[in-house]
Amino acid sequence: MKTLLYIKASPRDQRSHSHAVAGAFLSAYQQKNPQDKIVTIDLFKQSLPEFDAFAAESKYAIIYSKEKTDEQVKKWSQIEKLIEQFKSADKYLLSTPMWNFSIPYRLKNYIDIIVQPTYTFAVTGAGYKGLAGGKPLCVIYSRGASYDENSAMDFQKKYIEFIFGFIGFTDIKAIICQPMLSDEKTVSSAQANAVTEAKAVAQKF
Numbered sequence: 762m763k764t765l766l767y768i769k770a771s772p773r774d775q776r777s778h779s780h781a782v783a784g785a786f787l788s789a790y791q792q793k794n795p796q797d798k799i800v801t802i803d804l805f806k807q808s809l810p811e812f813d814a815f816a817a818e819s820k821y822a823i824i825y826s827k828e829k830t831d832e833q834v835k836k837w838s839q840i841e842k843l844i845e846q847f848k849s850a851d852k853y854l855l856s857t858p859m860w861n862f863s864i865p866y867r868l869k870n871y872i873d874i875i876v877q878p879t880y881t882f883a884v885t886g887a888g889y890k891g892l893a894g895g896k897p898l899c900v901i902y903s904r905g906a907s908y909d910e911n912s913a914m915d916f917q918k919k920y921i922e923f924i925f926g927f928i929g930f931t932d933i934k935a936i937i938c939q940p941m942l943s944d945e946k947t948v949s950s951a952q953a954n955a956v957t958e959a960k961a962v963a964q965k966f
């Protein structure tokens with residue numbers, strides 16, 4: 762039995778296009794792999810530890826190999842739980858809207874939690890080394906407008922691929938749902954195309 766971790770980054774529930782496409786992916790995946798477990802992290806519903814002074818100082822304590830204070834240990838144990846949950850999955854699905862050309866702040870909060878030295882990346886004499894990779898990640902991106910692959914305005918897909926690449930992911934698939942702030946016909950055809958693609962990717966995931 763494998764575990765697929767679904768990270769959901771839109772707060773819009775039923776109205777969310779990225780979530781609708783992810784739903785089609787998950788149904789197709791579960792049909793093909795009934796024995797597998799799907800764990801969902803709903804980033805706007807689940808409470809996440811804030812990456813505050815205690816968390817930041819704990820991170821520096823790891824970087825400089827220093828002892829953590831009691832407060833830092835307490836904070837760090839909440840962060841460690843989420844890193845463990847993240848690392849224990851076998852496959853990953855992430856659905857995220859574009860917000861201000863980038864990603865929603867709750868997803869950034871989650872990334873600040875899971876991207877940690879000694880846990881998900883190492884600093885070696887030869888540079889950085891990702892420690893969390895070797896597993897497939899599929900990302901569903903939704904956007905109000907349309908952006909081509911090399912658009913200078915896209916800090917969404919570029920950033921996600923960079924940061925997950927940084928922690929070791931090499932097998933990253935992208936499903937793009939755009940332009941979702943458009944007329945009804947364009948929106949429903951863009952969503953239908955993304956759903957078809959999501960079902961096809963899920964079959965081989």
Ligand SMILES: Cc1cc2nc3c(=O)[nH]c(=O)nc-3n(C[C@H](O)[C@H](O)[C@H](O)COP(=O)(O)O)c2cc1C
Pocket residue numbers: 771772773776777778779780857858859860861862863903904905906907941942
């Ligand atoms: C706070 C906020 C910021 C947004 N910023 C952008 C943007 O920079 N570029 C864009 O194309 N669409 C932008 N949008 C539109 C969303 O990306 C679009 O509606 C998308 O479908 C939302 O995903 P969802 O339906 O899964 O929630 C923004 C929407 C919100 C709520």
